[in-house]
Amino acid sequence: MIQRKISLKEPRQLSSGKKAEAILAGGMQEFLAHGYAGTSMDRVATAAGVSKATVYSHFQDKEGLFTALIEQLVQGKFRLLFEPSSENLQPEPRIFLRGLADRILDLGANEPQFLNFMRVIIGESGRFPQLAQAFVQNIERTSFRMLHQYLASCPQLKLADPEATARIFIGAIVHFLIVQEMLHGKDIVPMERDRLINNLIESILR
Amino acid sequence: MIQRKISLKEPRQLSSGKKAEAILAGGMQEFLAHGYAGTSMDRVATAAGVSKATVYSHFQDKEGLFTALIEQLVQGKFRLLFEPSSENLQPEPRIFLRGLADRILDLGANEPQFLNFMRVIIGESGRFPQLAQAFVQNIERTSFRMLHQYLASCPQLKLADPEATARIFIGAIVHFLIVQEMLHGKDIVPMERDRLINNLIESILR
DNA sequence: GTCTATAGGCGGATAGAC
DNA sequence: GTCTATCCGCCTATAGAC
Numbered sequence: 363m364i365q366r367k368i369s370l371k372e373p374r375q376l377s378s379g380k381k382a383e384a385i386l387a388g389g390m391q392e393f394l395a396h397g398y399a400g401t402s403m404d405r406v407a408t409a410a411g412v413s414k415a416t417v418y419s420h421f422q423d424k425e426g427l428f429t430a431l432i433e434q435l436v437q438g439k440f441r442l443l444f445e446p447s448s449e450n451l452q453p454e455p456r457i458f459l460r461g462l463a464d465r466i467l468d469l470g471a472n473e474p475q476f477l478n479f480m481r482v483i484i485g486e487s488g489r490f491p492q493l494a495q496a497f498v499q500n501i502e503r504t505s506f507r508m509l510h511q512y513l514a515s516c517p518q519l520k521l522a523d524p525e526a527t528a529r530i531f532i533g534a535i536v537h538f539l540i541v542q543e544m545l546h547g548k549d550i551v552p553m554e555r556d557r558l559i560n561n562l563i564e565s566i567l568r
Numbered sequence: 569m570i571q572r573k574i575s576l577k578e579p580r581q582l583s584s585g586k587k588a589e590a591i592l593a594g595g596m597q598e599f600l601a602h603g604y605a606g607t608s609m610d611r612v613a614t615a616a617g618v619s620k621a622t623v624y625s626h627f628q629d630k631e632g633l634f635t636a637l638i639e640q641l642v643q644g645k646f647r648l649l650f651e652p653s654s655e656n657l658q659p660e661p662r663i664f665l666r667g668l669a670d671r672i673l674d675l676g677a678n679e680p681q682f683l684n685f686m687r688v689i690i691g692e693s694g695r696f697p698q699l700a701q702a703f704v705q706n707i708e709r710t711s712f713r714m715l716h717q718y719l720a721s722c723p724q725l726k727l728a729d730p731e732a733t734a735r736i737f738i739g740a741i742v743h744f745l746i747v748q749e750m751l752h753g754k755d756i757v758p759m760e761r762d763r764l765i766n767n768l769i770e771s772i773l774r
Numbered sequence: 775g776t777c778t779a780t781a782g783g784c785g786g787a788t789a790g791a792c
Numbered sequence: 793g794t795c796t797a798t799c800c801g802c803c804t805a806t807a808g809a810c
Contacts (some may be wrong), residue, residue: 399606432772485691526767533743
């Protein structure tokens with residue numbers, strides 16, 4: 363019975379009890395909706411269904427909770443959203459690329475919190491550069507690498523620089539998502555998504 | 569002497585006195601650095617060199633000052649940054665497109681406040697959708713339209729859809745700016761800017 | 775018009791009971 | 793471990809002197 367609970371393996375900020383999960387869930391709701399400075403620990407506690415003191419017993423302070431929460435989202439919940447599911451591993455480039463573009467652009471509708479997540483990452487990237495870098499490493503870099511490997515594995519495409527091409531493709535799609543959905547630009551610079559995707563695919567595949 | 573100062577022509581939020589300009593300058597420094605919720609009216613007043621009561625005599629409240637400031641930036645200071653200066657109206661597409669890409673990517677270095685400006689626009693786009701739309705209308709739409717018109721005026725390019733092509737070009741460049749500079753991704757997903765630009769231009773020009 | 779001073783509330787964080 | 797109650801500072805906004 364010695365060392366029944368070694369706390370070195372489980373630092374407070376990574377505690378996995380039920381309360382800690384509730385606090386992270388409440389913190390996600392509040393921080394993604396109101397940003398870092400706009401969120402109060404009182405409302406986090408209420409959203410989590412615990413007292414404020416309990417929040418501070420699981421996380422060092424507001425910054426520690428925010429950091430732990432974003433890192434969890436970057437490495438878990440939103441990590442695989444840019445990844446293709448296994449059935450999408452089409453050998454036909456046009457089908458593969460269209461599926462990838464659709465999956466990214468569907469995030470705006472299917473994962474309602476994803477837009478707020480990106481808003482927070484970008485909005486706080488000046489004050490929390492390490493969180494922005496975790497986002498780049500786990501989400502942007504992962505999708506760049508996946509598409510790069512796919513493009514490089516298609517010798518018939520004869521791409522001069524598959525890595526740069528991958529970044530152009532993802533960049534054009536993500537920027538479209540930012541302008542149309544995140545910045546509410548649909549009515550100001552309207553464009554059908556398929557029109558952009560078709561043109562992008564044909565530009566790349568020659 | 570009747571109606572020496574009609575205030576309908578000059579609503580308080582658009583007052584152009586020296587103090588009002590100082591308040592907008594101080595507000596710009598503070599809001600761009602700390603976001604909306606992270607900015608206090610005390611620090612705005614100090615940065616402007618006036619008392620807090622003077623701030624409230626020129627602007628209705630915090631939200632009114634923030635809104636007036638962002639609209640001024642969207643329509644003035646940052647409006648023409650994506651536009652080509654007259655000497656850049658090259659008839660040679662490769663030179664024109666490279667100049668446009670360089671001018672956008674130079675914003676990170678030449679206009680140090682521009683990255684913070686975009687952080688605030690995106691970060692607050694959920695709570696201030698009309699400011700995000702003003703950004704899209706004055707900056708994104710302006711650059712889309714300019715490049716669209718240029719590409720459409722080059723019949724030798726035989727582009728199937730110059731408007732979609734313009735959005736792909738701007739999108740790929742702006743997303744590169746976001747990942748490399750705004751999100752501090754230079755060391756995590758390194759890539760020379762010329763490598764991306766070269767590949768993008770050749771993808772588009774066939 | 776601009777200031778100083780202050781009202782009134784909410785913020786993060788903690789003490790101490792259980 | 794979790795709660796209630798509280799500290800104290802900073803917040804937005806305004807009153808009133810000049």
